[in-house]
Amino acid sequence: MTDNGKYLVITPEEVAYVREQLGTNEEDIKTSVTSLREWLRMQPHLPDAVDDSVIERMYINCKCSMEKVKLGLDAYFSLKHKFPELLMNRDAESSEFPFAMEHFKMMIMPRLTKDAYRVHVWTAVDEDSTNIIWPLYGKIVTGALEVLLAKDYSLGDVIIFDLANVNAGHIVRADINLIRNLELCYKTAYRRRLKGVHLVNASKILHSAMKIVKLALSEKLQKRVFAHLPGSTTLFDYVQPDCVPDELGGTAGPVDNFSYKLLEVVNREWLLEKDKYMSDESKRPAENHNGDIYGIAGSFKKLSVD
Incomplete structure (x- = not known):
């Protein structure tokens, strides 16, 4: 049941239902993912080591808000500095x-x-x-x-x-x-x-x-x-x-x-591989240093759950 990622049962009908609830479709998603991929490449402090499928899922999680996806991608890479005890060294085979x-x-x-x-x-x-x-x-x-x-x-x-x-x-x-x-x-x-x-x-x-x-x-x-x-x-x-x-x-x-x-x-190497990809705060653009939203200094108080 768990082979090759088949543990999660997701039917094409469910994918279509999720997209319908959010008012999106295949064409919109492809266009948005391409745009977000380009945005990510232009961020000097962020790696672009994330699959298009992950960007798509984050787009879905953000109710198709491009700005929220950008915040999410930044947080995904930068919060590892702030919370390494939660987001790093996740070795499922450790004792x-x-x-x-x-x-x-x-x-x-x-x-x-x-x-x-x-x-x-x-x-x-x-x-x-x-x-x-x-x-x-x-x-x-x-x-x-x-x-x-x-x-x-x-x-x-x-x-x-x-x-x-x-x-x-x-x-x-x-x-x-x-x-x-x-x-x-x-x-x-x-x-x-x-x-x-x-x-x-x-x-x-x-x-x-x-x-x-x-x-x-x-x-x-x-x-x-x-x-x-x-x-x-x-x-x-x-x-x-x-x-x-x-x-x-x-x-x-x-x-x-x-x-x-x-x-x-997934295997242990897949999770441990994620440790390699984090923001380089020394390269973060000056205009991007909003302490309440980005980076390791802020409290993220401005971000509320949807």
């Missing part, structure tokens, strides 16, 4: 990654929802919070986002986070800055759009979890967080069952069919 995968199951479901969103599921958290090394999972998330930028075709994401095993120890060890930085990379370097975060089995720890949400996520994203009590079926008001693993009440199949499978689509 750290197998350890992380044993103690928390993360997956991206192969089917799109009916409205063309990609479903992410985080479940089976080890009850021993000392086994959860959050920065490692941040790195795994951006590795998956890298694969999606190369191979996905969707309108955005839905995250399902199973809180069944989450306890006070996990909450205490949560890294607010890591979550904020991950959100920033998600929406600026990869330009993806988050439709909703669904907290399932959320009774015991819900109050504490929502505190983390309010501290860590932007106000706009906070409004897209939904809680579902154990035994309820309210999740399926938002996501159809065939996009949800059996263990969470869906019909897609068991968790182990999907956990970390997306990273098997």
Whole structure:
């Protein structure tokens, strides 16, 4: 199922649906990608080591806004300076990654929802919070986002986070800055759009979890967080069952069919190769030194999620 990048099931009909929703077509995309490729070549501080298919996907992720794609391409290369702990050295064969995968199951479901969103599921958290090394999972998330930028075709994401095993120890060890930085990379370097975060089995720890949400996520994203009590079926008001693993009440199949499978689509050299391509800030044009948007000094506060 995972051979040659076939894990993500994207039909021609779904590609056509996504394009229709965004008011674009093959001719517009080709023209825009060519224009963006030329723009990239003219940026002295940016490498042009990115495939046309990636530019196309970023164009789709940016709702076909040329200016947002330019911001996205700049952030994609420049944020590696600011967040190397998230965006560099993503070696899936290092000793750290197998350890992380044993103690928390993360997956991206192969089917799109009916409205063309990609479903992410985080479940089976080890009850021993000392086994959860959050920065490692941040790195795994951006590795998956890298694969999606190369191979996905969707309108955005839905995250399902199973809180069944989450306890006070996990909450205490949560890294607010890591979550904020991950959100920033998600929406600026990869330009993806988050439709909703669904907290399932959320009774015991819900109050504490929502505190983390309010501290860590932007106000706009906070409004897209939904809680579902154990035994309820309210999740399926938002996501159809065939996009949800059996263990969470869906019909897609068991968790182990999907956990970390997306990273098997690419080899370790493919992810490590991305480390070579980053901005050269010494060559950034003077007029491009907007600290709130570009480069390693800014906070990116002006960039809001779509």
